[in-house]
Amino acid sequence: MAQQPLSKDSSVLIVGAGVFGLSSALHLALDGFTNITVLDRAPVPSPYSAGNDINKIVRAEYEDPFYTELALDAIKQWQTPFWAPHYLATGYLLATSPNAPQKSRMSLQKSFSSIKDHPAFPRGAFSAIESADDTRKQFPMLQGEMNGWEGYLNRYAGYARAAKALEHAAKACVELGVKLVTGESGYAAELLFEDGEGRICTGVKAADGMIHTAARTILCLGAHISTLLPAIAPQITAKSWSVAHIQLTPTEAASMKGCPVVNCRDLGFFFEPDLDTGMLKFSANGAGYTNYVSRDGSGTQVSVPPTSNEGIPEEDENVIKKLIGEALPQFSGRELVKKFICWCSDTADSEYIIDFVPGVEGLVVAAGDSGHAFKMLPVAGQWVKRALLEGEQKASRWKWKEAQADSDDISWRVGQVKDIKDVEFSGLRSRI
Ligand code: FSA
Numbered sequence: 001m002a003q004q005p006l007s008k009d010s011s012v013l014i015v016g017a018g019v020f021g022l023s024s025a026l027h028l029a030l031d032g033f034t035n036i037t038v039l040d041r042a043p044v045p046s047p048y049s050a051g052n053d054i055n056k057i058v059r060a061e062y063e064d065p066f067y068t069e070l071a072l073d074a075i076k077q078w079q080t081p082f083w084a085p086h087y088l089a090t091g092y093l094l095a096t097s098p099n100a101p102q103k104s105r106m107s108l109q110k111s112f113s114s115i116k117d118h119p120a121f122p123r124g125a126f127s128a129i130e131s132a133d134d135t136r137k138q139f140p141m142l143q144g145e146m147n148g149w150e151g152y153l154n155r156y157a158g159y160a161r162a163a164k165a166l167e168h169a170a171k172a173c174v175e176l177g178v179k180l181v182t183g184e185s186g187y188a189a190e191l192l193f194e195d196g197e198g199r200i201c202t203g204v205k206a207a208d209g210m211i212h213t214a215a216r217t218i219l220c221l222g223a224h225i226s227t228l229l230p231a232i233a234p235q236i237t238a239k240s241w242s243v244a245h246i247q248l249t250p251t252e253a254a255s256m257k258g259c260p261v262v263n264c265r266d267l268g269f270f271f272e273p274d275l276d277t278g279m280l281k282f283s284a285n286g287a288g289y290t291n292y293v294s295r296d297g298s299g300t301q302v303s304v305p306p307t308s309n310e311g312i313p314e315e316d317e318n319v320i321k322k323l324i325g326e327a328l329p330q331f332s333g334r335e336l337v338k339k340f341i342c343w344c345s346d347t348a349d350s351e352y353i354i355d356f357v358p359g360v361e362g363l364v365v366a367a368g369d370s371g372h373a374f375k376m377l378p379v380a381g382q383w384v385k386r387a388l389l390e391g392e393q394k395a396s397r398w399k400w401k402e403a404q405a406d407s408d409d410i411s412w413r414v415g416q417v418k419d420i421k422d423v424e425f426s427g428l429r430s431r432i
Contacts, residue, residue: 018049021220027381077378095151239288
């Protein structure tokens with residue numbers, strides 16, 4: 001049976017109010033779709049979204065120039081009046097320390113190649129990191145020795161105030177007539193099918209029993225997607241990375257104002273402190289932590305986020321302390337607070353998956369953020385809308401793929417994937 005044609009008044013159900021979900025709702029609503037519902041278990045910014053964070057990196061360098069173009073398009077949007085209140089062009093300092101594996105240096109060089117002669121970058125956008133003294137002249141807050149760090153500063157980049165940007169997108173959606181349902185009625189518990197054989201999706205049933213029917217259902221559930229759609233599990237691995245903060249005093253926060261996003265590939269990254277709270281956020285770089293559990297008592301193991309994301313692995317706390325010692329020794333020894341792990345939806349090739357679910361009419365996924373999707377908030381919904389209108393995903397890279405190869409050796413990451421159940425936790429141990 002052919003799929004019902006889509007018109008502007010067709011009902012579209014978007015499950016998940018994170019980056020892909022809200023961006024899709026926004027672009028569809030801006031295009032004149034009048035019957036859009038977005039569901040989430042929690043109000044925006046949803047704690048189930050990887051985007052619910054004080055800040056996220058916005059940069060265009062990628063090993064694959066395809067993503068450079070998309071990110072440049074996003075940066076253009078971040079500079080428009082709609083998004084600009086949530087974007088800070090502080091610049092992006094990308095480096096490796098002497099302990100970095102060769103693959104990190106190669107990845108950095110390859111990423112730099114995607115931007116260094118790109119006409120979109122203003123003159124003088126880049127400078128090499130030659131010595132800590134040089135760097136300190138520009139950024140006095142970077143008081144550390146950063147011994148042997150190699151890399152460059154990209155001035156045409158910065159960060160987004162992530163949670164605020166999500167709230168802004170949600171508000172705009174509601175103003176455009178999008179229905180946002182949160183709480184138990186927005187918690188999608190089960191997919192609904194017309195035929196009982198799973199071939200025509202008609203919407204979802206929520207945790208409280210509420211039925212949401214739609215001509216098209218778009219799953220934007222990030223790391224949680226395989227819980228609702230087990231068929232996607234072979235190509236998605238929920239992986240997590242550690243986040244921790246230092247609470248600065250107003251004077252300390254002022255001393256850090258204008259600090260670029262500093263990302264040392266083999267250690268971690270930090271941002272200028274949050275403008276409202278003075279929280280200085282750090283994240284540890286690594287290959288990510290999984291949480292494999294047995295599905296339905298069967299032998300199949302699937303990585304899914306645990307029920308709590310509080311606390312971080314001790315080894316990451318040490319990496320963050322090392323990063324602070326190397327770059328911001330003035331804050332060494334300070335207590336790390338608000339420690340949590342951020343769950344992403346990882347694919348083996350770091351490609352997103354934006355496609356119809358094969359063999360199921362009316363069901364679309366926008367998934368596989370692979371830990372690099374937040375910056376795309378202003379534009380990602382365009383790609384979802386395109387696939388929806390065309391009735392298929394034409395770009396092979398974003399197609400639904402059957403089981404993928406091992407996703408543990410990602411070129412732009414360092415270290416080895418571990419399961420969170422196998423590492424010591426600092427702070428509260430995640431409940432699994
Ligand atoms: O797109 C970006 O520059 C963000 S990458 C931040 C990060 O923590 C990665 O370092 C990590 O490997 C994972 O992909 C989650 O996101």
